[in-house]
Amino acid sequence: MKKYGMKRILLVGVAASAFYGGDVHAEQPVQHIPFPLVPYTSVRDAWAVAGLPVYTPTLLPVGYLQKDIIVIDKSLAEIFYRNEAGKEILFRMARGDADISGDNTAYEVNQVIQAGRQYIRVKGTEKLVSLALWSRSGYTFSLSFEEPVSVEAVQAIVTTILWN
Numbered sequence: 001m002k003k004y005g006m007k008r009i010l011l012v013g014v015a016a017s018a019f020y021g022g023d024v025h026a027e028q029p030v031q032h033i034p035f036p037l038v039p040y041t042s043v044r045d046a047w048a049v050a051g052l053p054v055y056t057p058t059l060l061p062v063g064y065l066q067k068d069i070i071v072i073d074k075s076l077a078e079i080f081y082r083n084e085a086g087k088e089i090l091f092r093m094a095r096g097d098a099d100i101s102g103d104n105t106a107y108e109v110n111q112v113i114q115a116g117r118q119y120i121r122v123k124g125t126e127k128l129v130s131l132a133l134w135s136r137s138g139y140t141f142s143l144s145f146e147e148p149v150s151v152e153a154v155q156a157i158v159t160t161i162l163w164n
Contacts, residue, residue, distance in 0.1 A: 059160040097135040101142035115155035
């Protein structure tokens, strides 16, 4: 995704590391801060580090495959799904009920829909959703779509998350 792409996240991390790494010519020892973005190969491992139960969608639009799993600051877990055209869907989860999407775009449409018993805030255009946000059982979630999808697709995705 343009706003959330892995390259951008990694570049920010590299810049932060260089900034906080200290002056290599100084006589004092260099102090490094821990890298806040940690990649994982297993959703279960990533969610455990973030202290989260494993709630993830089991249905996505056709052609999207899980690509990157990242934990930010040991508190926010995210999965990037990508299709062959390079378009991404970003799923995020954390404790609380705040907007964790990182998307501050002023969308044309900002409304609440229902999927089963779950209420979901969707943002986008009159016909397509670019961002979906919801909270449940003390956790907050977001789905960001680089290629917007229908309201029905969002409802289908959210209803496939298996709640304990």
